Amino acid sequence: MSDEYDNNKSYKAQSSEVMDGSTGSINPDIDYVRPAEVGEQDLYHGHSFIEKWVFCQDAKVIGVQYFLTAVFTGIVGLILSWLMRLQLGFPELAGFMTAEHYYQFVTMHGMIMVVYFLTALFLGGFGNYLIPLMVGARDMVFPYVNMLSFWMFFVAVAVLMASFFVPGGPTGAGWTLYPPQTILEGTPGSGMGILLMLISLSLFVIGFTMGGLNYMITILQARTRGMTLMRMPLTVWGIFTATVLAMLAFPALLVSAIMMTLDKVLQTSFFMPTILKAGEVLEYGGGSPILFQHLFWFFGHPEVYIVALPAFGIVSDLISVHARKNIFGYRMMVWAIVGIGGLSFFVWAHHMYVSGMNPWFGFFFATTTLIIAVPTAMKVYNWILTLWRGNIRINTVMLWCLGFIVTFVNGGITGIFLGNVSVDVPLSDTYFVIAHFHMVMGIAPLMVIMGAVYHWFPLVAGKMLHEGLGKWHFWITFLGAYSIYFPMHYLGFIGVPRRYFEMYDSPYMTSAVGMNEFISIAAFIVGAAQFILVFNIIKTLKTGKKAEQNPWKANSLEWYTSTVPPEHGNFGERLPVVHRWPYDFSVPGAKDDFIPQTTAPSEVIHTEVEKT
Amino acid sequence: MSEQKIDGFELKPGFKGMASDTGSDQTMFKGVHWGKAMMWIFLLSDTFVFSCFLISYMKGRGSTIVDWPNTSEVFSLYVGGVPVPLLLIAIMTFVLITSSGTMALAVKYGYEKNRKMCGWLILATAVGGLTFVGMQVFEWSKLIHEGVRPWGNPFGASQFGSFFFMITGFHGFHVSIGVIFLFIYTYKVFAGHYESKKRGWFTKMKGDYVEIEILGLYWHFVDLVWVFIFAFFYLW
Numbered sequence: 001m002s003d004e005y006d007n008n009k010s011y012k013a014q015s016s017e018v019m020d021g022s023t024g025s026i027n028p029d030i031d032y033v034r035p036a037e038v039g040e041q042d043l044y045h046g047h048s049f050i051e052k053w054v055f056c057q058d059a060k061v062i063g064v065q066y067f068l069t070a071v072f073t074g075i076v077g078l079i080l081s082w083l084m085r086l087q088l089g090f091p092e093l094a095g096f097m098t099a100e101h102y103y104q105f106v107t108m109h110g111m112i113m114v115v116y117f118l119t120a121l122f123l124g125g126f127g128n129y130l131i132p133l134m135v136g137a138r139d140m141v142f143p144y145v146n147m148l149s150f151w152m153f154f155v156a157v158a159v160l161m162a163s164f165f166v167p168g169g170p171t172g173a174g175w176t177l178y179p180p181q182t183i184l185e186g187t188p189g190s191g192m193g194i195l196l197m198l199i200s201l202s203l204f205v206i207g208f209t210m211g212g213l214n215y216m217i218t219i220l221q222a223r224t225r226g227m228t229l230m231r232m233p234l235t236v237w238g239i240f241t242a243t244v245l246a247m248l249a250f251p252a253l254l255v256s257a258i259m260m261t262l263d264k265v266l267q268t269s270f271f272m273p274t275i276l277k278a279g280e281v282l283e284y285g286g287g288s289p290i291l292f293q294h295l296f297w298f299f300g301h302p303e304v305y306i307v308a309l310p311a312f313g314i315v316s317d318l319i320s321v322h323a324r325k326n327i328f329g330y331r332m333m334v335w336a337i338v339g340i341g342g343l344s345f346f347v348w349a350h351h352m353y354v355s356g357m358n359p360w361f362g363f364f365f366a367t368t369t370l371i372i373a374v375p376t377a378m379k380v381y382n383w384i385l386t387l388w389r390g391n392i393r394i395n396t397v398m399l400w401c402l403g404f405i406v407t408f409v410n411g412g413i414t415g416i417f418l419g420n421v422s423v424d425v426p427l428s429d430t431y432f433v434i435a436h437f438h439m440v441m442g443i444a445p446l447m448v449i450m451g452a453v454y455h456w457f458p459l460v461a462g463k464m465l466h467e468g469l470g471k472w473h474f475w476i477t478f479l480g481a482y483s484i485y486f487p488m489h490y491l492g493f494i495g496v497p498r499r500y501f502e503m504y505d506s507p508y509m510t511s512a513v514g515m516n517e518f519i520s521i522a523a524f525i526v527g528a529a530q531f532i533l534v535f536n537i538i539k540t541l542k543t544g545k546k547a548e549q550n551p552w553k554a555n556s557l558e559w560y561t562s563t564v565p566p567e568h569g570n571f572g573e574r575l576p577v578v579h580r581w582p583y584d585f586s587v588p589g590a591k592d593d594f595i596p597q598t599t600a601p602s603e604v605i606h607t608e609v610e611k612t
Numbered sequence: 613m614s615e616q617k618i619d620g621f622e623l624k625p626g627f628k629g630m631a632s633d634t635g636s637d638q639t640m641f642k643g644v645h646w647g648k649a650m651m652w653i654f655l656l657s658d659t660f661v662f663s664c665f666l667i668s669y670m671k672g673r674g675s676t677i678v679d680w681p682n683t684s685e686v687f688s689l690y691v692g693g694v695p696v697p698l699l700l701i702a703i704m705t706f707v708l709i710t711s712s713g714t715m716a717l718a719v720k721y722g723y724e725k726n727r728k729m730c731g732w733l734i735l736a737t738a739v740g741g742l743t744f745v746g747m748q749v750f751e752w753s754k755l756i757h758e759g760v761r762p763w764g765n766p767f768g769a770s771q772f773g774s775f776f777f778m779i780t781g782f783h784g785f786h787v788s789i790g791v792i793f794l795f796i797y798t799y800k801v802f803a804g805h806y807e808s809k810k811r812g813w814f815t816k817m818k819g820d821y822v823e824i825e826i827l828g829l830y831w832h833f834v835d836l837v838w839v840f841i842f843a844f845f846y847l848w
Contacts, residue, residue, distance in 0.1 A: 044816040144815040251660035268774035296730040329799040
């Protein structure tokens, strides 16, 4: 903040306090940073193998644990999608699959990918690893609670996976779990399957709350000296805002899960209307299925941004570093993230246009939905303007970032289609919707995850991932993903409904059959291409070349740790002192094309660097 | 507005001052303990949980096809053959609000390092909470005895029992968790763990009397939620 600097100048008289030793400054006045407000964090170092690697309190280990668990569930989700595509493209080869199986795969694929893969990976994985390092903290503020958070997540995943093996199998109600059909006989997995799903979701929410409190308080109250809010990397801003959303949106999921569990176990009728089954009136009556939809989407829509905002933040940092240029409109980017987060709580019913509601209600939600396009478009322009005349390095990380921008714009534009009631009603529940949300919250964030893995792997493992393999991985995934989802827009326009097990002799089948086969083949290839990354990681860990410290010449604090990979406590004897934002790239007059956040102003006084 | 100093940080007046204070380095909330900030944010999240419950209750009660039971009859106690509406609830509420008072005093004596007084007051709070839970058990068993079940009741809409048991149960669960922690902290205060800087059993962290205040925040929140539940279930 520029105000900060003005404040600092008034401290001139106290310049004797400046001698923090970390800068070796020539001109103490302009290098002044306020003394520490909070004492050193009391860290508990594990002693045994169990304390160091299993029930570990180090946020970095917890981050890797989250990452690996999420990737494991993600691979399960990937295999489920293969099975679905096999049925859709080549039903004659999928004779082992019944319609019930198909619905179960659809449901589990959706729930796994949205909640247990993307959310856990971004917030649990990247959040845990990067937040303390980027804000200059020794660890999360409540390491023990943080450890519990991961193990709660682990149990949630175990319960979810257990539902594959119970009588009746996992629930097949669709990932939205709409009552009344979810818990009624006839829906696959309406016995133990749905119960385990609801228990697993509740555990996930409890576990996430523990982690979320850590992320928020670490960012708000445990930043290092000089790290003002407006000097934080956008990654931290994205993860922070997403965590706020999660803390306020997950309660609705928890409540709806509890109420549905009671509907299932105790025959209450929270969501269950009077139901006639084979001429008999069931014991349910008087409940409101629409209430569930409101609760679910009050969680469900912010959930989209819980996945998207960390991706926005991370990709901003990656683009800036690999284009060697400061992020264009940093403050605008911050406020756009916060604005999108705030707006995301007022748009939920755009998922319910076909559920039947007052037209004015639809009008309101269409308006708020389209308003979200404004801050989102600002972000896209700023990414492009960051690239504009930058010293772009076309490496694997940059390729993933460019892939993200293109894919995100694509998915965003179809979102504007679907945000309008009159366009949404005919397109609802068709493949157009599938194409839209996979582009915008599936493929686009996934591209950021991939870019982030290639970017931060040298920090986590101390070795450089193989670039050639990385480029193969990118191009197959990028082109393949477009081969999968572009044709789906067309399928949606000709009216192919989603969630159908097979099409029989529908009139549109003639053109849809060939397209479905093509999409399926592309899906198999793209899925298989992800194992290039697994192979790359294993190969790199065994024989990869050692990474130098800060291989990308980045400015943010995670690259300036005492050791690589960082040890418990992150920064050795002294915490770093921050003097600038992390985006001082290619500053005219500077020795290198980057100025680390820890560089004191007096060291770069001859350059054209601006105060941040 | 006078300028205020918190731990060496000068807070500046006005909106611009607030913006530069909150946006400054290290901490956003100056002088606020990590655990205290955590509890506030947890309570914000928990507020959303209870709001979702209560909004669902309003929606459920508003859209039932059968009439809602007459709550002033269902919840009344018979004293000498005369029904007294709200009697039990009044006592329960009184006990819980009183326990909030003892909790606040415990925080005060904690910060004054008056270990004995602090310990007794936390114990009193715990006993108050336990009494509340006990009376809730009595109320539940009375209603169950009269035939109220989560899936139906003889007085009207079946959702009455569903929402009543779910929401008061969820609140009672919060109170019970609080009571357990109150007993644990009674022990910790009487044993002098904050003076001896003994490390926690699980967290391996050293404690401080601020923990009593954090526990107090939770306890006051649970009381506040009860006021809303009281209004929505018993007065509506």
